Each structure stands twice: as structure tokens, then as C-alpha cells.
Amino acid sequence: MIDHHKIAVEKVQKQQDKENSSKFLKAILLDSFFVFYSILVVQRAIIYNFILELKEIPFSWGEIGIIAVISAVVGTAWAFTKTSLSCKLFGIAKEGKITDLTVEIFGWFLFNITFISGWMITKISIIDLFSEEGLRGAQRIFGALFTPQFSIFDEAFFALIETIYIALIATLVSIPITLILSFLSARNLMNDNPLSILTYNVLRVILNFVRSIEPLIWAIIFSVWIGIGPFAGMMALLIHTIASNAKLYSEAIESIEAGPVEAIQATGANKIQVIWYAVIPQIVLPFLSFTIYRWDINVRMATIIGLVGGGGIGTMLIQYQGLAKWHEVGLIVIMIAIVVWLMDYISAKIRAAIY
Amino acid sequence: MFLKVEDLHKVYPSGTHALKGVSFEVKEGEFLVVIGLSGSGKSTLLRCINRLHDPTTGKITFLDKDVTHVKGEELRNLRKSIGMVFQQFNLIKRRSVILNVLSGNLASMSTFNSVSENFSEKDLEDAYKCLDIVGISEKANVRADALSGGQQQRVAIARSLMQKPKLLLADEPVASLDPATSNSIMQYFEKINKELGTTVICNLHFLSLVRRYATRVIALKAGEIIYEGFPEEIDENWFKTIYGEEAEEVEIR
Numbered sequence: 001m002i003d004h005h006k007i008a009v010e011k012v013q014k015q016q017d018k019e020n021s022s023k024f025l026k027a028i029l030l031d032s033f034f035v036f037y038s039i040l041v042v043q044r045a046i047i048y049n050f051i052l053e054l055k056e057i058p059f060s061w062g063e064i065g066i067i068a069v070i071s072a073v074v075g076t077a078w079a080f081t082k083t084s085l086s087c088k089l090f091g092i093a094k095e096g097k098i099t100d101l102t103v104e105i106f107g108w109f110l111f112n113i114t115f116i117s118g119w120m121i122t123k124i125s126i127i128d129l130f131s132e133e134g135l136r137g138a139q140r141i142f143g144a145l146f147t148p149q150f151s152i153f154d155e156a157f158f159a160l161i162e163t164i165y166i167a168l169i170a171t172l173v174s175i176p177i178t179l180i181l182s183f184l185s186a187r188n189l190m191n192d193n194p195l196s197i198l199t200y201n202v203l204r205v206i207l208n209f210v211r212s213i214e215p216l217i218w219a220i221i222f223s224v225w226i227g228i229g230p231f232a233g234m235m236a237l238l239i240h241t242i243a244s245n246a247k248l249y250s251e252a253i254e255s256i257e258a259g260p261v262e263a264i265q266a267t268g269a270n271k272i273q274v275i276w277y278a279v280i281p282q283i284v285l286p287f288l289s290f291t292i293y294r295w296d297i298n299v300r301m302a303t304i305i306g307l308v309g310g311g312g313i314g315t316m317l318i319q320y321q322g323l324a325k326w327h328e329v330g331l332i333v334i335m336i337a338i339v340v341w342l343m344d345y346i347s348a349k350i351r352a353a354i355y
Numbered sequence: 356m357f358l359k360v361e362d363l364h365k366v367y368p369s370g371t372h373a374l375k376g377v378s379f380e381v382k383e384g385e386f387l388v389v390i391g392l393s394g395s396g397k398s399t400l401l402r403c404i405n406r407l408h409d410p411t412t413g414k415i416t417f418l419d420k421d422v423t424h425v426k427g428e429e430l431r432n433l434r435k436s437i438g439m440v441f442q443q444f445n446l447i448k449r450r451s452v453i454l455n456v457l458s459g460n461l462a463s464m465s466t467f468n469s470v471s472e473n474f475s476e477k478d479l480e481d482a483y484k485c486l487d488i489v490g491i492s493e494k495a496n497v498r499a500d501a502l503s504g505g506q507q508q509r510v511a512i513a514r515s516l517m518q519k520p521k522l523l524l525a526d527e528p529v530a531s532l533d534p535a536t537s538n539s540i541m542q543y544f545e546k547i548n549k550e551l552g553t554t555v556i557c558n559l560h561f562l563s564l565v566r567r568y569a570t571r572v573i574a575l576k577a578g579e580i581i582y583e584g585f586p587e588e589i590d591e592n593w594f595k596t597i598y599g600e601e602a603e604e605v606e607i608r
């Protein structure tokens with residue numbers, strides 16, 4: 001009996017040891033990165049740029065390499081003291097005054113150098129905002145907005161309809177694909193054998209990657225791939241909609257109540273039956289709601305995507321902007337605003353109604 | 356041998372050692388009640404029996420078969436012959452009562468028929484019979500979340516009866532109900548045990564309910580069995596051993 005007890009406890013102990021050493025490894029890496037980042041920011045952005053006001057900032061890989069090595073040494077040493085920022089972040093730090101103090105001081109330091117260098121990089125200038133020339137530009141564009149040119153109304157109206165349809169088709173086509181992918185990338189459904197765990201992880205990586213590329217960039221890719229026009233815009237929206245909704249859907253699946261799922265499992269039902277009877281009834285409403293919201297987002301994005309050749313009202317807008325026809329631009333902007341506002345209103349109403 | 360649990364250990368990934376060498380036997384037709392303080396391992400024990408949790412070490416024999424590590428089809432067959440009722444009822448809230456009851460029968464249906472919700476006449480008839488046993492067939496077409504707690508628990512019992520289980524596990528089935536409703540729910544378990552001959556293992560908190568319904572009792576403390584016997588033998592001393600010196604018995608009628 002004692003033996004069983006020991007075996008059981010050791011099993012779990014081993015697992016925890018493994019977890020802790022992987023956390024420690026991550027802490028070393030992150031601490032090294034923190035040090036590397038601080039040295040670079042202080043040296044380049046603050047000393048070279050701000051204090052010395054160098055025009056040409058010197059750059060050499062050798063120098064970066066040396067800084068990297070120094071950071072790795074310092075970061076590792078720091079992590080070994082178990083009082084570092086990363087140790088605290090991963091929950092393996094020594095409790096005590098020293099840890100609290102380091103975390104506080106270094107945390108503030110990181111925040112401040114980031115803020116200061118960020119401010120400088122953005123070249124924030126109150127002068128540009130309120131210069132005479134700047135104000136004249138503002139007057140021109142706002143003036144045009146209030147005196148729109150109605151002669152292009154018909155053309156703009158049809159372009160807008162095209163935009164709404166591009167968004168609608170992208171959303172509709174995404175639904176079945178997203179559904180399947182979301183089940184395959186929900187942790188609580190994909191944790192029972194090595195194959196499903198592999199599928200889960202591979203899918204997660206792909207979806208994260210696809211989602212991290214903005215629709216605007218997908219539109220550029222597709223307009224080169226299949227040519228400028230509504231189809232390229234639709235494909236860009238479709239790809240991004242699938243990737244981001246698959247994440248939302250799968251998170252909805254992961255946060256369902258476990259009780260009904262267990263209850264159906266306990267009757268001896270197989271996996272598909274469990275999904276159909278215990279999972280789906282809990283997720284239809286969130287799914288519907290996400291999808292309608294996504295249509296709304298897609299209408300706005302379709303406009304932006306048009307700017308780079310995705311068809312619809314955006315393409316029209318960029319043409320008139322290129323010709324500096326500000327009164328036509330004014331009309332288009334007003335029409336876009338009205339449609340976006342309407343979509344927003346309608347989708348909110350529908351979403352409120354289904355809950 | 357109906358059910359035999361031998362030297363069962365359960366250690367959760369978090370490191371909690373919830374069961375520390377639990378051994379006992381259950382005979383067919385018994386009404387076994389498991390008592391013990393919160394956290395003593397009662398739920399863990401029931402969940403190891405129908406393998407909602409995997410035991411860490413030890414052995415479970417059900418109907419002369421070692422079921423400790425069965426998988427796939429065999430695991431589903433094991434679960435099919437063991438019904439389970441939960442403290443939180445765990446019904447599918449947005450679906451009708453009758454569909455909830457029918458979902459107890461999924462293991463006997465083909466995947467295609469269950470996904471297309473194509474239930475046979477016989478299944479429907481059975482489902483109504485199960486609802487009759489717990490006296491709630493007039494609510495068949497109401498949405499499950501429109502029912503009171505006690506009614507939901509009756510539907511949950513009907514769902515488990517739909518499996519025609521040999522063993523019924525009940526994890527604190529009355530812990531979220533008022534005293535009067537608790538008693539009436541316990542009476543349904545008694546009826547199922549006596550009239551249908553289904554063996555019942557039930558976790559309970561109130562000793563008065565234990566004395567009234569149990570044919571045998573085991574008490575867990577920190578993952579170990581510290582008492583095994585008949586309900587009438589639990590006296591003041593045993594009570595204090597099981598629940599601690601500070602405890603005082605609460606009556607529930």
C-alpha cells in the first residue's frame with residue numbers, strides 16, 4: 001500500500017519538476033531579452049539619438065553581437081538569483097523584499113525607457129498639428145466633407161453595395177470552414193490521443209500565423225495572385241475571418257460548462273454524440289453572435305481593402321483621392337460613414353435579440 | 356462479483372492525493388451511501404468507477420471484469436451500464452425535457468440516427484416511461500432550464516434510467532435542494548433500488564438521510580475509508596470521528 005502511494009506521488013512529482021525546469025529555462029531567455037532590450041534602447045534611442053543628437057546612428061552586427069552576449073550572461077546570472085522579473089512572471093521567484101524591489105524598479109525602468117523612446121520615434125510634434133499650413137490642409141478636407149459632390153452618387157452607391165456583398169459572401173463562406181476548424185482547435189475536445197493533440201497544436205500555429213497577417217496585407221497578396229478586384233478582396237476577408245473566428249469559436253467551445261458534457265459522456269455516448277448533444281447546444285448563440293459581428297467588421301474592412309485593390313467603395317475612394325477631387329471624396333466618406341453606422345446598429349440589434 | 360474496488364489511489368495532476376488506497380465491495384441490489392467531509396474524496400471515488408477520472412493505481416472490477424483501464428468501445432459499454440446523477444443536474448439547458456431523457460440512450464443508437472435525432476417509437480415510449488417513474492411526464496415538452504431544481508434532478512434521474520443501468524451513481528444528488536425536495540428525490544432513488552433492483556451508490560451529507568435510505572455506509576476521511584458498516588451503527592462517537600470534534604448533527608426531515 002505504501003508502495004502505491006509512493007509511485008503515485010513520484011509520478012506527479014516528476015511532472016512538476018519537468019514543468020519547473022522548463023519555466024526556469026524560459027525565465028533565463030526572457031531575462032536575457034529584457035537586458036538586451038534595455039541596453040539597446042538606452043544606447044541607441046536615448047544616448048545616440050536624444051542626448052548626442054547623431055544624424056547617422058552607427059550600426060554594426062559586431063556591436064549587436066557583443067551586446068547580445070553580455071545580455072545573455074547578465075540575464076542568466078540574474079535568473080539564477082531567482083529574484084528576477086521573469087522568475088516572478090513565471091511564478092518561480094524567491095518570495096521576499098529583494099524580489100519585490102527588483103521587480104518594481106526594473107518594471108518601471110522598462111516602462112519608462114519604452115515610453116520615452118516611443119515618444120521620440122513617433123516624432124510627436126505639437127507644432128505640426130497647429131501650424132498655419134497644417135490648419136489650411138485641415139480646412140480644405142473638412143470643407144470638402146461639408147460640400148460633397150452628388151454627381152457621383154449612383155456610382156458610389158453601387159460600389160457600396162459591392163462592398164457590402166463582398167463582406168457578406170466572405171462571412172457566409174467562412175461559416176462551415178470555421179466550424180470544422182474550431183472543433184479541431186478546441187483544447188477540451190482534442191486532448192484524448194496523440195494524433196488529436198498534434199492536430200490541435202499544428203492548427204493553432206497555422207491559425208495564429210494567418211490571423212497575425214492583417215486583411216490589408218492579405219488583399220495585397222491576393223491582388224497580385226488573382227488580380228485586382230472584388231474577388232481578391234473577398235478572399236482576403238475570407239482568410240482572415242476564418243482564422244480569427246476559428247479562435248473565437250474554439251475559445252467559446254473551451255469555456256462551455258463541463259457538467260453537461262460529462263453527463264453525456266457518462267451515458268456511454270461516443271465523441272460525435274457528445275459534441276452534438278452537449279457541446280453544440282451551448283455554443284450556437286455565441287457562434288451566431290460572433291458571425292454577425294464579423295459581418296459588421298468585414299464591411300468596414302472591405303472598405304479599407306478596396307484602397308489596395310480589393311474592389312468596391314474603397315477602390316473608388318482611392319481613385320478620387322489620387323485625383324485630388326476632394327468634394328467627391330467628401331461624398332464617398334459620408335456614404336461610408338452612414339453604412340458603417342447602420343451596420344453597427346443593425347448587428348447590435350440582432351445580437352441583442354438572439355440572447 | 357458485482358463491484359470490487361481494490362487499493363485505489365488517485366493523484367490529480369495538481370498533486371492532490373485524493374484517494375489513498377480505498378478498497379471495498381458492493382453486492383448487487385445494495386444501496387450504498389458514501390459519507391465524509393467536503394474534500395474527503397467522495398466525488399473522486401464515484402468518478403473513478405465510471406472512469407470519468409482515470410485511477411492512478413489500483414483495480415476496479417465490475418461484473419467480474421477488470422475495468423480499470425478499458426478504452427474506446429469497452430469504456431463506452433462500461434459507462435452505458437452505469438448511470439450517473441450529479442449535484443448540478445447537468446441537463447442540456449436549451450433542449451426539451453424529453454430530448455434530455457432520450458440523450459441517456461445514445462450509447463444504444465447509431466451515430467447517424469443520434470445526430471439526425473431520429474428516435475424510434477420504442478425509444479420515445481421508454482423515455483415517457485422513465486419520466487413516469489419520476490412523475491414528471493407532463494413536462495416532457497418544456498425546456499429543461501424552465502424547471503425548478505428538484506424537477507431538473509428528476510429529469511436527470513430519468514435520463515440515467517433510460518440507459519437501463521445496472522449500477523446508479525449519485526454524487527450528492529440533493530445537496531442543492533431544499534429539505535422537502537431532498538426527501539422526495541431520495542424516495543425516487545429508493546424506489547429505483549427496490550422496484551427495479553438497480554444497485555445504487557450515493558454520496559450524501561446528511562446523516563438523517565443516510566439512516567433512512569442506506570443499506571450500508573462507508574465513510575471517507577482524507578482519501579481513506581475510516582468506517583464501513585450499517586447506518587444504524589453510526590453513533591455519536593463515530594460521527595465525531597468522521598466529521599471532527601467540532602461537528603454537530605443537523606437534522607433534515
Ligand SMILES: Nc1ncnc2c1ncn2[C@@H]1O[C@H](COP(=O)(O)OP(=O)(O)OP(=O)(O)O)[C@@H](O)[C@H]1O
Nearest residue numbers: 367368369371373392393394395396397398399400
Ligand atoms: N479535477 C480535479 N483536479 C485537481 N484536484 C481535484 C479535482 N477534483 C477534486 N480535487 C481535489 O481532490 C480532493 C477530493 O475532492 P472530491 O471532490 O473528491 O471531494 P468530495 O468528498 O467530493 O468533496 P465535496 O463534498 O466538497 O464534493 C480535494 O482536495 C479536491 O480539491
Ligand SMILES: [Mg+2]
Nearest residue numbers: 397398399527
Ligand atoms: Mg463532491
